[in-house]
Amino acid sequence: MSLLTVEKLTKSFGGLTAVSNANMHIDKGELVGLIGPNGAGKTTFFNLLTGVYEPTSGSIKLDIDGEQTEIAGFKPNNVTKVGLARTFQNIRLFKDLSVLDNIRIAMHQNIDYRLPSALFRSNKYYEEEERLRKEAEELLDIFDLSHKKDEMAKNLPYGEQRHLEIVRAMATKPVLLLLDEPAAGMNPNETVHLTKTIAKIRDEFDLTVLLIEHDMSLVMKICERVYVLDYGTMIASGKPEEIKNNKRVIEAYLGEDV
Amino acid sequence: MKVLNKKNIFTLIIIIAIYALVQLLLTTGTISSFYEITIATICINIILAVSLNLVTGFTGQFSLGHAGFMSIGAYAGALINMSMKSTSGFLAGILIGAIAAAIIGVLIGIPTLRLKGDYLAIATLGMAEIIRVVFLNMEITNGAAGLNGIPRFTNWTWLYLFTALTIVLINNFVRSSQGRACISIREDEIAAESMGINTTKYKVMAFAIGAAFAGVAGALYSSYFYFINPTMFGFQKSIDILVIVVFGGLGSITGSVIAAVLLAVITTMLQSFSSLRMIIYALLLVIIMLFRPQGLLGTKEVTDLFKFRRNEKVE
Numbered sequence: 273m274s275l276l277t278v279e280k281l282t283k284s285f286g287g288l289t290a291v292s293n294a295n296m297h298i299d300k301g302e303l304v305g306l307i308g309p310n311g312a313g314k315t316t317f318f319n320l321l322t323g324v325y326e327p328t329s330g331s332i333k334l335d336i337d338g339e340q341t342e343i344a345g346f347k348p349n350n351v352t353k354v355g356l357a358r359t360f361q362n363i364r365l366f367k368d369l370s371v372l373d374n375i376r377i378a379m380h381q382n383i384d385y386r387l388p389s390a391l392f393r394s395n396k397y398y399e400e401e402e403r404l405r406k407e408a409e410e411l412l413d414i415f416d417l418s419h420k421k422d423e424m425a426k427n428l429p430y431g432e433q434r435h436l437e438i439v440r441a442m443a444t445k446p447v448l449l450l451l452d453e454p455a456a457g458m459n460p461n462e463t464v465h466l467t468k469t470i471a472k473i474r475d476e477f478d479l480t481v482l483l484i485e486h487d488m489s490l491v492m493k494i495c496e497r498v499y500v501l502d503y504g505t506m507i508a509s510g511k512p513e514e515i516k517n518n519k520r521v522i523e524a525y526l527g528e529d530v
Numbered sequence: 531m532k533v534l535n536k537k538n539i540f541t542l543i544i545i546i547a548i549y550a551l552v553q554l555l556l557t558t559g560t561i562s563s564f565y566e567i568t569i570a571t572i573c574i575n576i577i578l579a580v581s582l583n584l585v586t587g588f589t590g591q592f593s594l595g596h597a598g599f600m601s602i603g604a605y606a607g608a609l610i611n612m613s614m615k616s617t618s619g620f621l622a623g624i625l626i627g628a629i630a631a632a633i634i635g636v637l638i639g640i641p642t643l644r645l646k647g648d649y650l651a652i653a654t655l656g657m658a659e660i661i662r663v664v665f666l667n668m669e670i671t672n673g674a675a676g677l678n679g680i681p682r683f684t685n686w687t688w689l690y691l692f693t694a695l696t697i698v699l700i701n702n703f704v705r706s707s708q709g710r711a712c713i714s715i716r717e718d719e720i721a722a723e724s725m726g727i728n729t730t731k732y733k734v735m736a737f738a739i740g741a742a743f744a745g746v747a748g749a750l751y752s753s754y755f756y757f758i759n760p761t762m763f764g765f766q767k768s769i770d771i772l773v774i775v776v777f778g779g780l781g782s783i784t785g786s787v788i789a790a791v792l793l794a795v796i797t798t799m800l801q802s803f804s805s806l807r808m809i810i811y812a813l814l815l816v817i818i819m820l821f822r823p824q825g826l827l828g829t830k831e832v833t834d835l836f837k838f839r840r841n842e843k844v845e
């Protein structure tokens with residue numbers, strides 16, 4: 273069953289077409305990779321999916337309770353509401369807030385009390401805050417971050433910051449998780465830990481994942497299918513071994529080096 | 531009632547104790563009537579600073595128009611109180627002043643809060659000027675001459691009550707999920723949106739709550755000083771409030787309270803050096819900003835000082 277269907281998605285910045293007529297479809301439960309040389313348009317593609325940019329043209333359909341719903345042009349918070357969550361290539365944590373607050377903010381859309389309850393601290397406020405704290409701590413526990421819950425996000429080591437960003441995205445209860453270069457800047461140990469985390473997300477949370485990555489070996493190892501972007505165009509898609517031997521892909525990547 | 535927990539009861543006792551102490555000093559004459567004005571100024575400035583802090587300190591929206599909302603409360607309160615010369619008229623004036631300011635806050639907030647940083651500052655400044663010019667040209671507000679002979683119902687008890695109420699409610703707000711949503715906007719608006727926060731909604735919410743309390747401060751002000759005119763609520767007033775907020779720390783409620791008290795005390799003390807007053811005052815601000823740009827308390831609260839031990843790393 274198709275969870276996400278992208279058709280002829282295009283984004284131009286003035287004269288530059290960063291994403292051009294791109295197609296993609298992802299089935300529920302898949303772990304899909306998106307690769308491509310620097311400046312290929314991968315992050316722009318994510319920004320289109322998550323509503324940060326409005327597409328110049330094209331369609332993005334998401335399966336919401338069995339119905340194919342057009343989400344192109346949705347505002348980012350509404351995209352999150354229907355089940356897409358993301359991380360950022362350049363970490364965008366709430367740096368000066370605690371780890372726990374980073375998670376609680378992502379859980380805000382599930383909160384069940386209104387402004388008067390907040391101002392006058394009704395019983396509902398206390399009950400909901402208690403529930404929220406518990407849920408946030410449980411989530412942190414699953415990803416081995418609960419001992420850091422009171423630390424400021426900026427004081428975490430780099431690898432843990434990347435992790436926290438993934439956990440924060442998970443806190444919005446997504447159906448599709450978009451990871452933008454989660455291994456960027458990580459050392460080999462941290463990358464191994466990350467691979468485990470991604471596996472955990474799929475097994476325990478039954479999530480669909482789309483992952484941008486420069487580290488080819490990581491993509492080849494964990495992704496079931498791979499899409500390749502080059503100059504804004506999807507030049508190939510298929511199983512990792514097919515991609516590895518695809519002539520156009522080799523050219524695109526070699527072209528980068530030559 | 532979960533609100534009746536130890537911490538809240540303790541806070542309540544402190545609130546009552548401070549009231550009792552000042553009341554005692556007033557009745558025994560230890561605080562002379564000259565300083566009563568200082569106390570009134572402190573209370574009104576606390577309400578103004580804490581409410582602006584919600585907008586600028588916690589939500590990160592730089593506003594230079596807070597005096598505009600104050601003037602709405604001041605005029606609404608004065609007009610109602612002048613036609614209903616009773617305590618209920620006074621309280622109705624405060625309530626309607628707050629609601630009117632909040633409504634204008636929403637109307638101004640929706641178009642301007644799309645802007646960021648300097649642009650927002652200029653837009654809010656312009657909006658406050660428009661409010662001022664409207665009061666300047668309306669018949670009911672008596673134009674440039676302003677309103678005279680507003681009955682005085684504002685006294686220490688009411689001032690204190692509304693100041694405490696402002697601090698408690700805004701503190702409750704910033705410690706709620708809605709408040710955290712506002713803080714996330716200050717921290718990183720794009721990340722906040724991507725975590726499902728409707729940033730426009732929460733910016734406007736913070737702006738409206740901030741405006742409502744500025745309205746309360748305005749109504750208390752007009753009923754204390756008998757007299758208001760549009761020039762009292764100009765650019766300079768907005769800057770004065772901003773100075774308190776920055777001085778105390780953007781994102782610290784107790785910082786705003788301490789700064790409001792300190793600055794009022796300093797101003798009173800400098801009264802006898804009238805010509806040097808503004809220079810010393812300005813110099814003091816420059817020095818603070820040079821050596822402590824995050825303000826007295828940064829984003830910390832006084833109560834955080836007592837939490838030191840519990841957060842210490844145990845390894």
Ligand SMILES: Nc1ncnc2c1ncn2[C@@H]1O[C@H](COP(=O)(O)OP(=O)(O)OP(=O)(O)O)[C@@H](O)[C@H]1O
Pocket residue numbers: 285288290308309310311312313314315316317361
């Ligand atoms: N907001 C923008 N305005 C103008 N041009 C942009 C904007 N965002 C991206 N671009 C351009 O679009 C192209 C694609 O950028 P994008 O960040 O999507 O690439 P990428 O595949 O993520 O690259 P990398 O691997 O370096 O992260 C680049 O040429 C970039 O300069």
Ligand SMILES: [Mg+2]
Pocket residue numbers: 314315316361
């Ligand atoms: Mg990128």
